[in-house]
Amino acid sequence: MTTVASVRETEMIDDRVAVRRRSVTPPLLYGALVLCALLTLLPFVWVISGSLRSLDEIRSDPGAWLPHDVTLGNFTRLFATEGFGGFMANSIVVAIIVVAGNVVAASAAGYALAKLDFTGKRLAFGAVMAALMVPFTAVFVTQFVITVDLGMADTLAGIALPSVAMPLSVFIMRQYAMSIPDELLEAARIDGAGEFRIFFRIFLPLGGPAVATITIMSFLSSWNNFIWPLIVAQSMSSYTLPVGLAATSQAASHVTDYGLQLAGAIVVMLPVLVLFLFLQRYFVQGIAGTGMR
Amino acid sequence: MTPTVVPGAARTARRFRGSRRTAVSWLFLAPFTLVFLLYTAIPTVAALGFSLTDLRGTDLRNPFAVEFTGLENYLRLFQDESFLRDILNTALFVAVGVPLTMGIGFALAVALNSGIRRLRRTFRIVFFAPVVTNIVAVALIWQYAFNADGTVNKVLGALGFAGPNWLDDPNLAMPVVILLGVWRNFGTAMVLFLAGLQAVPQDVYEAASLDGAGRWRQLRHITLPLLLPTTLMVSVLLTVFYLQVFDEPYLLTNGGPLGSTESVALYTYHQFGSGEFGMSSAASFVMLVLVMLVSIVQFRLLRPRA
Numbered sequence: 001m002t003t004v005a006s007v008r009e010t011e012m013i014d015d016r017v018a019v020r021r022r023s024v025t026p027p028l029l030y031g032a033l034v035l036c037a038l039l040t041l042l043p044f045v046w047v048i049s050g051s052l053r054s055l056d057e058i059r060s061d062p063g064a065w066l067p068h069d070v071t072l073g074n075f076t077r078l079f080a081t082e083g084f085g086g087f088m089a090n091s092i093v094v095a096i097i098v099v100a101g102n103v104v105a106a107s108a109a110g111y112a113l114a115k116l117d118f119t120g121k122r123l124a125f126g127a128v129m130a131a132l133m134v135p136f137t138a139v140f141v142t143q144f145v146i147t148v149d150l151g152m153a154d155t156l157a158g159i160a161l162p163s164v165a166m167p168l169s170v171f172i173m174r175q176y177a178m179s180i181p182d183e184l185l186e187a188a189r190i191d192g193a194g195e196f197r198i199f200f201r202i203f204l205p206l207g208g209p210a211v212a213t214i215t216i217m218s219f220l221s222s223w224n225n226f227i228w229p230l231i232v233a234q235s236m237s238s239y240t241l242p243v244g245l246a247a248t249s250q251a252a253s254h255v256t257d258y259g260l261q262l263a264g265a266i267v268v269m270l271p272v273l274v275l276f277l278f279l280q281r282y283f284v285q286g287i288a289g290t291g292m293r
Numbered sequence: 294m295t296p297t298v299v300p301g302a303a304r305t306a307r308r309f310r311g312s313r314r315t316a317v318s319w320l321f322l323a324p325f326t327l328v329f330l331l332y333t334a335i336p337t338v339a340a341l342g343f344s345l346t347d348l349r350g351t352d353l354r355n356p357f358a359v360e361f362t363g364l365e366n367y368l369r370l371f372q373d374e375s376f377l378r379d380i381l382n383t384a385l386f387v388a389v390g391v392p393l394t395m396g397i398g399f400a401l402a403v404a405l406n407s408g409i410r411r412l413r414r415t416f417r418i419v420f421f422a423p424v425v426t427n428i429v430a431v432a433l434i435w436q437y438a439f440n441a442d443g444t445v446n447k448v449l450g451a452l453g454f455a456g457p458n459w460l461d462d463p464n465l466a467m468p469v470v471i472l473l474g475v476w477r478n479f480g481t482a483m484v485l486f487l488a489g490l491q492a493v494p495q496d497v498y499e500a501a502s503l504d505g506a507g508r509w510r511q512l513r514h515i516t517l518p519l520l521l522p523t524t525l526m527v528s529v530l531l532t533v534f535y536l537q538v539f540d541e542p543y544l545l546t547n548g549g550p551l552g553s554t555e556s557v558a559l560y561t562y563h564q565f566g567s568g569e570f571g572m573s574s575a576a577s578f579v580m581l582v583l584v585m586l587v588s589i590v591q592f593r594l595l596r597p598r599a
Contacts, residue, residue, distance in 0.1 A: 026409060037416055040420055046444055047433075063446060104324065108322070112321035119315045124326070127329050134585075135537050139333060142337075142339040142574075143332055161332070167325075170325055223427070226540060242429040265430035265434060273426065283425060
């Protein structure tokens with residue numbers, strides 16, 4: 001308020017000036033935004049054009065922006081000889097375990113934290129907050145030791161298990177559950193419904209948007225997860241896509257095989273980008289609502 | 294609601310219902326709690342324990358060979374020139390990356406919030422796309438674009454400059470690594486700023502423009518002060534991201550050339566890779582303390598909004 005008042009005292013500009021300025025700004029603004037958008041999209045242009053170029057073509061002119069002869073050879077090589085079909089199957093299996101785990105564990109935990117009164121509630125919420133804060137770097141050595149002790153090194157279960165109940169999912173679910181009116185649940189309680197019945201019959205059906213956000217967020221984090229699968233997976237049979245892509249591109253025979261590497265990059269990023277195009281609301285909500293991913 | 298005759302029985306019943314409710318509640322919390330104990334609580338405590346020992350990768354099958362060494366790992370850590378260099382590298386990443394990411398995110402948020410209609414959705418999708426894009430894939434694109442005869446140098450060549458070998462030059466590798474981090478994160482900053490901007494009541498701007506305040510003045514005297522909480526939140530958030538930076542340097546340069554892009558997180562990983570679990574845990578504990586401190590500030594800032 002004081003700012004507005006001081007502006008009034010110091011500056012008096014004709015209304016028409018302000019109106020004219022507003023009509024002048026948009027073309028400039030659009031120009032700047034389009035430029036920024038093109039710069040942001042540059043890597044996508046490079047990856048698409050590079051993945052369609054043959055090995056010979058890339059060797060003879062590595063920096064060309066567009067392919068001379070378009071070929072899908074790099075993509076067929078990925079699946080025929082580099083094992084990308086298997087990596088993709090592993091990524092899908094891990095993602096299914098992670099998403100299912102998060103939907104079940106986070107809905108239940110979020111419901112309890114938001115809607116039930118019990119001994120130790122503050123402690124449980126403190127655990128969620130602590131889990132949000134602890135950096136992965138601080139725990140991965142011990143997580144690996146535990147995974148080895150559980151006999152899950154080099155298995156898909158070992159890759160998925162630490163992420164099946166992410167604190168971020170619990171947090172999202174709790175925030176959402178707080179917005180559901182107590183009266184709804186109380187009415188069912190008076191009718192004699194047990195807590196589990198209330199959870200499954202009343203709370204979960206209302207939890208759609210939060211469940212959707214959790215599904216998207218946990219899928220995203222599972223599909224893109226790199227360091228942990230890199231540590232746990234020791235043989236090709238348990239590589240997920242990002243680990244397989246990194247291994248393929250670092251193999252001595254492929255170091256300058258950019259076409260193959262970029263085709264692999266497209267295979268890894270395409271599923272998430274397509275999902276994002278259709279469901280961007282949930283992606284943005286998940287990240288804007290919490291500031292974390 | 295039957296009235297109870299004996300008060301003592303009522304109390305017992307209530308206590309019974311209370312403990313039953315507690316049991317049911319913890320049943321709801323059981324999956325999360327199990328995973329939390331196994332993969333967060335125990336590892337955090339154990340990491341502190343490991344950091345006080347000479348645990349090595351080869352000791353996993355022979356735990357009795359491990360010796361308690363007190364603070365020796367920490368002493369070695371702070372005498373290790375590469376660790377000190379990595380702290381500086383990480384600090385540089387934070388000091389350059391955070392303001393750059395926030396500046397771009399803020400400018401785009403203000404531009405998208407300035408009342409434009411056409412293409413607004415498209416712009417938002419484009420600017421947010423890097424956030425969801427797989428880092429391993431993007432790092433490969435970066436290597437392709439920034440190699441000695443890559444697409445970037447092709448453009449520089451056309452403009453008459455001899456392009457350097459970006460990722461093999463100790464002075465140029467870090468800027469390229471930071472650029473990747475900024476590219477990947479400015480969309481997050483933008484979305485958070487947009488959320489903040491949309492909470493600013495429009496009539497404040499209307500009043501200001503009736504009083505003749507131009508766009509620039511409105512930005513300086515209305516938007517910036519009202520967005521202070523969002524700005525603080527975003528800066529702390531990005532600081533936590535960049536303090537832990539691992540993927541970008543690992544994938545682009547693996548910390549090289551000559552360690553010029555090695556971060557603290559990457560140091561931890563390299564120690565782990567060479568079997569020095571004790572040293573790795575000590576380094577990671579230093580990281581934990583740093584991140585915790587910044588995170589506590591973060592939650593203090595977030596609380597009034599939640």
